[in-house]
Structures are given as C-alpha cells and as structure tokens.
Amino acid sequence: MPTRATKFTLRDNQIPTAWFNVVPSMPNPPSPPLHPGTKQPIGPADLAPLFPMALIEQEVSTAEWIDIPGKVLDVYRMYRPTPLVRAKRLEKALKTPARIYYKYEGGSPAGSHKPNTAIAQAYYNKAEKTKRLSTETGAGQWGSALAMSAAFFGLECKVYMVKASYHQKPGRRVMMETWGAKVVASPSTDTEAGRMILADSPDSPGSLGIAISEAVEDAATREDTKYSLGSVLNHVLLHQTVIGLEAKLQMEKAKDFPDVVIGCVGGGSNFSGLAFPFVPDVTKGGKQIKFVAAEPTACPTLTEGKFEYDFGDTAELTPLVEMYTLGHRFVPPPIHAGGLRYHGDAPALCRLVQDGIIEAVAYPQTKVFESAVQFARAEGIIPAPESAHAVRAAIDEALACKETKESKAILFGLSGHGLLDLQAYEQFLSGDLIDA
Amino acid sequence: MPTRATKFTLRDNQIPTAWFNVVPSMPNPPSPPLHPGTKQPIGPADLAPLFPMALIEQEVSTAEWIDIPGKVLDVYRMYRPTPLVRAKRLEKALKTPARIYYKYEGGSPAGSHKPNTAIAQAYYNKAEKTKRLSTETGAGQWGSALAMSAAFFGLECKVYMVKASYHQKPGRRVMMETWGAKVVASPSTDTEAGRMILADSPDSPGSLGIAISEAVEDAATREDTKYSLGSVLNHVLLHQTVIGLEAKLQMEKAKDFPDVVIGCVGGGSNFSGLAFPFVPDVTKGGKQIKFVAAEPTACPTLTEGKFEYDFGDTAELTPLVEMYTLGHRFVPPPIHAGGLRYHGDAPALCRLVQDGIIEAVAYPQTKVFESAVQFARAEGIIPAPESAHAVRAAIDEALACKETKESKAILFGLSGHGLLDLQAYEQFLSGDLIDA
Numbered sequence: 001m002p003t004r005a006t007k008f009t010l011r012d013n014q015i016p017t018a019w020f021n022v023v024p025s026m027p028n029p030p031s032p033p034l035h036p037g038t039k040q041p042i043g044p045a046d047l048a049p050l051f052p053m054a055l056i057e058q059e060v061s062t063a064e065w066i067d068i069p070g071k072v073l074d075v076y077r078m079y080r081p082t083p084l085v086r087a088k089r090l091e092k093a094l095k096t097p098a099r100i101y102y103k104y105e106g107g108s109p110a111g112s113h114k115p116n117t118a119i120a121q122a123y124y125n126k127a128e129k130t131k132r133l134s135t136e137t138g139a140g141q142w143g144s145a146l147a148m149s150a151a152f153f154g155l156e157c158k159v160y161m162v163k164a165s166y167h168q169k170p171g172r173r174v175m176m177e178t179w180g181a182k183v184v185a186s187p188s189t190d191t192e193a194g195r196m197i198l199a200d201s202p203d204s205p206g207s208l209g210i211a212i213s214e215a216v217e218d219a220a221t222r223e224d225t226k227y228s229l230g231s232v233l234n235h236v237l238l239h240q241t242v243i244g245l246e247a248k249l250q251m252e253k254a255k256d257f258p259d260v261v262i263g264c265v266g267g268g269s270n271f272s273g274l275a276f277p278f279v280p281d282v283t284k285g286g287k288q289i290k291f292v293a294a295e296p297t298a299c300p301t302l303t304e305g306k307f308e309y310d311f312g313d314t315a316e317l318t319p320l321v322e323m324y325t326l327g328h329r330f331v332p333p334p335i336h337a338g339g340l341r342y343h344g345d346a347p348a349l350c351r352l353v354q355d356g357i358i359e360a361v362a363y364p365q366t367k368v369f370e371s372a373v374q375f376a377r378a379e380g381i382i383p384a385p386e387s388a389h390a391v392r393a394a395i396d397e398a399l400a401c402k403e404t405k406e407s408k409a410i411l412f413g414l415s416g417h418g419l420l421d422l423q424a425y426e427q428f429l430s431g432d433l434i435d436a
Numbered sequence: 437m438p439t440r441a442t443k444f445t446l447r448d449n450q451i452p453t454a455w456f457n458v459v460p461s462m463p464n465p466p467s468p469p470l471h472p473g474t475k476q477p478i479g480p481a482d483l484a485p486l487f488p489m490a491l492i493e494q495e496v497s498t499a500e501w502i503d504i505p506g507k508v509l510d511v512y513r514m515y516r517p518t519p520l521v522r523a524k525r526l527e528k529a530l531k532t533p534a535r536i537y538y539k540y541e542g543g544s545p546a547g548s549h550k551p552n553t554a555i556a557q558a559y560y561n562k563a564e565k566t567k568r569l570s571t572e573t574g575a576g577q578w579g580s581a582l583a584m585s586a587a588f589f590g591l592e593c594k595v596y597m598v599k600a601s602y603h604q605k606p607g608r609r610v611m612m613e614t615w616g617a618k619v620v621a622s623p624s625t626d627t628e629a630g631r632m633i634l635a636d637s638p639d640s641p642g643s644l645g646i647a648i649s650e651a652v653e654d655a656a657t658r659e660d661t662k663y664s665l666g667s668v669l670n671h672v673l674l675h676q677t678v679i680g681l682e683a684k685l686q687m688e689k690a691k692d693f694p695d696v697v698i699g700c701v702g703g704g705s706n707f708s709g710l711a712f713p714f715v716p717d718v719t720k721g722g723k724q725i726k727f728v729a730a731e732p733t734a735c736p737t738l739t740e741g742k743f744e745y746d747f748g749d750t751a752e753l754t755p756l757v758e759m760y761t762l763g764h765r766f767v768p769p770p771i772h773a774g775g776l777r778y779h780g781d782a783p784a785l786c787r788l789v790q791d792g793i794i795e796a797v798a799y800p801q802t803k804v805f806e807s808a809v810q811f812a813r814a815e816g817i818i819p820a821p822e823s824a825h826a827v828r829a830a831i832d833e834a835l836a837c838k839e840t841k842e843s844k845a846i847l848f849g850l851s852g853h854g855l856l857d858l859q860a861y862e863q864f865l866s867g868d869l870i871d872a
Contacts, residue, residue: 007448007513012441077443078521078816085514089588107543109816111855151813152525174858177865178812376614377587380514380545419547419855422610429613 002099002409006088008250010081015073016245018065019238022272022348025064025280027355030234030347033319034309042319049220050227052128055121058235066238068120075119075152079108080242084250090378091398098401099256100394102414103247103274106381110175112416113270114145114230117239121228122149132156132225134218136186136211139165139338140172141384141416142230147181158225160186160194160214163206165338171420186211193217193315207331208342209314216317231267232312232321232346240273247411248277258289258411260397264389265293265302265360266339268346274413275358276348282357291358292397293349294389296368297435299332301325301345302353302360310344323350335365336424336433337385363392364435369428371395372418384416385424438535438845442524444686446517451509452681454501455674458708458784461500461716463791466670466783469755470745478755485656486663488564491557494671502674504556511555511588515544516678520686526814527834534837535692536830538850539683539710542817546611548852549706550581550666553675557664558585568592568661570654572622572647575601575774576608577820577852578666583617594661596622596630596650599642601774607856622647629653629751643767644778645750652753667703668748668757668782676709683847684713694725696833698848700825701729701738701796702775704782710849711794712784718793727794728833729785730825732804733871735768737761737781738789738796746780759786771801772860772869773821799828800871805864807831808854820852821860 023029032041044056051059058066068076087100105113125133133155137143143159150157159181166173166185176183186206187194193213197204204210212229219227229236251257261278263271271293281287293302305324312318314328323344326332330343344350352358365385372388374395375381383391394412401408418425427433459465468477483492494502504512523536541549561569569591573579579595586593595617602609602621612619622642623630629649633640640646648665655663665672687693697714699707707729717723729738741760748754750764759780762768766779780786788794801821808824810831811817819827830848837844854861863869 005448006510009445009448012443012445074442109812109818109853148816152816170862171855171858174862174865175818175855178809178818178858178861180813373614376545377616380584380588382545382611382614417545419607419611422607422614425614426606426610429610 002256003254006086008084008253010246010249012077014249015076015080016068016242017073018067020241020245020277021061021064021066021238022276022279023062025283026348026351027283028351030351031322033321036311036316036319039320050216052124052130052226054124054128055235058238059233069123072120072123076242081246082107084247086254087379090375093374093378094395094398094402096398096402097405097407098398099407099409100398101251101254101409101411103243103411104381104414105243106414106417110141110145110148111419112141112145112384113240113243113273114142115149116242116273117230117236117269118145118149119152120239122153122155125226126153126155130155130226132158133228134158134215134225135228135230136160136208136215138162138208138341140169141339144172144175146228146230147176147179150181151179157181158218159183160188160211162186162208162211163204164334169420186214188214191217207314209328212313213315213317216313231269232344234348236269237272237276237346237348240269241276243273243413244275244277247274251411256409259408260290260292260410262292262294262390262393262397262410262412264340264386264415265295265345266386267342268349270413270415272346272349279352279357292393293353293358293360294393295360295362296335296337296340296389297362297364298335299326299341300362301343303362307350307354312344321347323347324353336421337365337389339386340389361393363389366433366435368392369425369433373428381414382418382425383414384418385421387415390414438692439690442522444520444689446682446685448513450685451512451516452504452678453509454503456677456681456713457497457500457502457674458712458715459498461719462787463719464787466787467758469757472747472752472755475756486652488560488566488662490560490564491671494674495669505559508556508559512678517682518543520683522690523815526811529810529814530831530834530838532834532838533841533843534834535843535845536834537687537690537845537847539679539847540817540850541679542850542853546577546581546584547855548577548581548820549676549679549709550578551585552678552709553666553672553705554581554585555588556675558589558591561662562589562591566591566662568594569664570594570651570661571664571666572596572644572651574598574644574777576605577775580608580611582664582666583612583615586617587615593617594654595619596624596647598622598644598647599640600770605856622650624650627653643750645764648749649751649753652749667705668780670784672705673708673712673782673784676705677712679709679849680711680713683710687847692845694847695844696726696728696846698728698730698826698829698846700776700822700851701731701781702822703778704785706849706851708782708785715788715793728829729789729794729796730829731796731798732771732773732776732825733798733800734771735762735777736798737779739798743786743790748780757783759783760789772857773801773825775822776825797829799825802869802871804828805861805869809864817850818854818861819850820854821857823851826850
C-alpha cells in the first residue's frame, strides 16, 4: 500500500554518494564513437583537447558505480535532495485511479536538472587546471547551469547561444551574465565555423549543431579552455543519475514502485538521469517497467529518426556516434521547447530504445501546453515547455488507467520550471500557439 | 559552536501547526484602525463586506497562537518547510568572521513568500462560501500567489495590476492567467474609482494605492466577492510567521542563534513573518537581537515617514491605520523593487519601530543590485529586487563584523527569486541602472 503522504523528502545525508553507470545493465552496450576523420574508434588522446581526463575516463567506464567527489556533493547540497511529490490534486482533477509521482528538479537556482552535471564538469575541469570553459546553449537552460557552476569554481565561461534564442530569450542570457559568463549569439564572428556560416547565410538564426561547432572549435584552439556539453555523452547521463537514485529511495519511502517511468528527451540526459537507475530492475531484476521517452513531433528523433552513425554537430567536428538521428543538418522548426530541438540523442538511451527496453512517444506542442496548464492549476508549478512533454505523457498514462480501471504508479521527471518561458504560455492561453 | 552543515532542513511534520501572534509580546499594541467616515474605531461589522469572519477575528486577536487548519497545512506541504542555508560561500567571498544564514522562500511555485498567506486567505474564504476574490498587485508577486491559491480552492480571482507593471512585467501577468485569474491594468474602467482617475489622468501609470481602491470597491459592491490583501494587515503578518517559526527551529539545528535578523520591507509581511517569532526573545526573554528592516531610499517609509493615522489607499476607501507613512497620495519613483513601493507599512511593525525594538535602513537600488549579483555568484540564487535589499543589509552587517572582528550570526530573509526581474539585472550589468 502506498503511503498517504504527498511529498517524500530525503535528508541531506541521503544524497547519493556515487553515480550509477547503466552500461553494465544494458543487454547491448553502445557502439564506440568513431573519429570524424579516420572513422576508427576514438581513444582518450582524441578527446584530451576537449575534456579533462577524469571525464574521459567516465565517458568510457564500465564500472557500475562512480564515486561523487566531496566538493561536488557540497554544491549539490545547495539544492539537493530534490522533492518527489505525489500529485494527488492532479489525480483528483483527472479522476484517475493511477498514482502519479513527479520528481522535481526545478528548485535548483538555474531552474532545471542541468546543474547536476554542470557542477561536476566544472569541478573536474578546475581539478585539472582548466581556466576557461566553452559551451553552446539553445534555450539557455544548459548555458545558465554551466555559467553558475563556473562561477562556483572560479572558471571563466563562454557560451555560444543559438541566435534565435539569444534574441527571443533575453532572460536566459541575463542569467548567464549575472553569474559572470560571456555570451555571444551563434553563429558568431568569434570562430572559423561561425564566420563560414555567416559568409554563406548572414541572417542564419543558428542551430544547436552550429553552436556546438563553435564551442568545440573554441576549446580545441585555446590552450586554457575545455569544452563542456550538457547532454548526449555518457558522463553527462552518469551525473544525472542522482535524480533517479534519489527517486528510487523516495519511492521506497512512499512504499510504492513505478509501473511507468516517463521523461522528456532532447539529448537524453534528463530522461536517462531519472530512468537509468531503474533499468537493472528490468534487465536484471525481472521487474516490469514501461519506460516512456517523450519528444516533440517537431523533432521526432526517437520516433522517426534512423538508428545509425552520425555527427553530433553541423560542421562535422565531433566524433560520429551510433544513435537515432534526423541527420546532422536537420534544423527543427522553432518550437518553444528549445531544449528538445536536437537532431540526435544519447547513444546509450538510443541503444535501449533499439533493444525494446524504452518506448518513445511524440507530441505536438499545443497538446503539451494544454497539459502544462492543467498541471499548473492542480499542482502549482508551471512546467518548462520541455518538461511539459513528460507531463503530457503522464496524464495520458493516467487517463488510460481510468479507461482500464488500473491503479498504476506513474513516475515522471519534472525537469524544470517554465518561469523563463511565459511568453509561450501567453501564446497558448491566447489561442495563438500553433503546431509546427 | 555552530554546526558545520550548510543547509538545515526540517521534516514535513515540523512545519508549524500554529501561527504566532506578536501582539501579546509587544511593549505597546498597535492602535485600533479607524472608520474612514466616522473616524471611530471600526468593528467586525465594518469589515464583513470585505473579509470572511475568520480573518476578521484573526485581525483583532490577542491570542498568542492560532491553529493552522489541516487543509492549509496540506497545501503548505507543497513547498514547505523551506530551507535555511548557511551562506558559507558568501562568507568566504566577503572574508568575514560573521556567520550568515538565509531563509529562502523563493522555492514556492509563485517564487516568493506570498503563498503563505494567499493559501490561508483562499481557504478561509472558501470555507465561508466566497465565490470570487478581488485583489491588487504591484510587481505581481502577490497577485500571482493569490491566483495560484484561488485555483487550488476553486475560487475565481480578479487582479487589478498597477498599469506600469502590467506593461513592464508581462511574465507576472501570464503567470496569473496560467493559474486562471482575470487580470486588468489599473486604473481600469471596471470600477468607479478607476474611471474617476482615468477621467482626470487618462495616461495614469497607476499605483498600489489606486489598485487597492479598485479591488476594495470590487469586493464591496459584489455579493459573491471578498477582498484579499497581501501585506500590512495583522492576519497577513500572522500567516507569514511560519517563516520565522521554521527559522527558529532551523537555527537550533544549526546550534546557533541570530544576533541580527534582517528582512526587506514593502508593506511589512515578509519582514514580520521572519522577525516576529524572535520578538519575545527580546521583549520577554532578555536576549539581544538587532532587527533590521531594509527599505528603498526611493520609498523611505520607516526611515523618513511620519508615525500617524493615514489611509491605506489613494481613494480613502480603507480604514485609517496608525503607521509610518509617506502620505497616501505619495507615488514613489519606478524602482525595480515594485513590491517595496507602498506609502505605509504594517501597523504592528511600525509600532515596534516606534518603540525602538526594530531599526530601519534605506538603500538606493544600485547598491542593492551590486549585492544581489555578488550573492548570486556565491550562492547561486538570483534574488528578487525586493529581497536584495535584505541581502545588501546582511552584507553590510557582515562587513562591519570584518572591521570589528566580531563573529556575529546574521539571519536574513531571502523572500523570493528574481527570475521574473532579469530586465533589472540587465540594466545593472550594462551600467544603465540609475538611483531614483
């Protein structure tokens, strides 16, 4: 029997002290990344210009647990453990027999789950004497998390922000600048990659693929600088598993266990952070869990992409990785969930989709905002447009339970709040939102 | 010896179950409110058109403790208990021997402390069959808290939003609409008070005093509607004491006790919520605490106002209350801390200032934002412009400790985050912010 409480909090000393690596629990491990020039598997030396050695080791690790350094835990404690909430008011509004739980990561100062890896990446870079980090950001959630983390560890930070977002989301840019980062609109004149694109298309609104090319070039060409990525890579997914590890403990406190685990997917780190710690319960423990990865129909990587080797960026500077992809030159329409506009997804997540462990579903944004408003009126929190994809999927699962009269436990990740995305809510409420 | 931990969390069952009424601990109780027409002390019947009887009883109560209804606690549990944090990174940045603690209320879905009373007011109104609430809002923190709380209890909500803010802060308006409230720019054509002002000055940017007149008239002239106020009144201050009651428990967990307690003051509810539970330690317990109320130089109610009876609104519809006031027709310059632009302050707080228990200090906004950015880079959270006044005062106290080599414990209220106020940070960072 689940308990009657509605919020399941952990003590500070219950923050996980090790990250969980899903690779040993996968039926088939992800295929190795290939060098963009030679098309041969890359080694640590190939990545050394971009990442500190500790992160490269994590990237290829097959250990199941990797200790979290004490100085990372010290910073995690600023906002972790995060709450797990039973959405009883939403259940009542839906008249569903399902038990809906959400794990809320929007309480971090940056407003999303992104600091879980940004803090770790800033720490390892500082430990290996990096002076400056370069990165890209789309909607700005990642860039702001890294800007904040760089401030904590005394690192400079340069953010290439997709030009369309740079102009549409001044708030996110100001957050980064408040934390001390330098932000430029991408494509910029600060890199060769940016200058080439501007020469071809001076009015380019930019894309995540272009911004990645710029940030990678920045790090590769400067001795004092390393590159930092907010999703897709194994070490990023690894750092995010604090979400799912806490959620497992909290579900125990709730005397419950999820039948369904749901997250939104852009590059895959939020979804994987919540879901991966539950994967061995299925692949090794004989339990049945329906994992649902929710993405936008405007960027249907998992539902319509091809499973094959592709580049992570537009300029073909990154390694090739095996993943579901819409093609590295795909530019998705400008939906409000800017964080879900990436042509590929994390290789580990893609492999688990390919192997039938994880299902994917895609939603148009009007359906997503409809659920976001329903959630806000019942539970208070206004979801980020990205997270609202998970809200939609959770509500659909709960409504299915109403039809079948099943009382399933549904756990979803509410990865961030939407207080920097209110323009999108305004469009929805005034009936002006369209599906791309 | 204070403990080495940096965050002091409480369990859900440690949320206070009664509010604390400071009146029995005051050397002199506040003088009674006077009827705007007769100038005689008002009675419950005078307030009945505006407020439910339970709140009128709380307004005049001399009981020290008032039980919090279970249904209010149920909603408090969505975001309470809130964290108390030792700002060790800020201490280090300041090189101060002081111990700085902040109580953070920005984790509520509305982003501030305001839901503490909005939830209670919505509950009591629902219990007495009110169908609809009217209120005013300046910067929008109060209006959004009430809009959310009205949604929780199934009440309609009409918000008169100061016109200047309505246009400058569309985000706050969209939050209210997302939670289902109706929002109009004040002065509006929906009330007699609004129409009169528009007839005189069609381009009036509005003021809190005008918006109060409109909301009061709305409630007074509609059978289904009561009025809801976000600060100043005794029952509002009472509801906010959950902040200070939790903070007292958390300071105990920290094995520490504050030498200085700081809050920003607009109408006084945030400051009082944190400080009042510590007042009997001084007036009855023989302890020494320096209470500091921080306000803007642009609206220097406590530092430069007169202590006398005045109206709460511009149109002279509200009772007269004895308080520090800049005059009910005072219109402060448009500083970013919109929530601190009120001509008066809570009578109970003013009485304690008059009696020398509480000190006041005023800051120009450039000094305030300087501290806000310093705080954000050290502690992550970007403070609301209002809360940043308390940050400034805390930093000044900590710097004074550095001079005198004293290791004081400084507790301040961080009443909200500034994610809806990033335009102000942009102005500050670009050097365009001016002192009014």
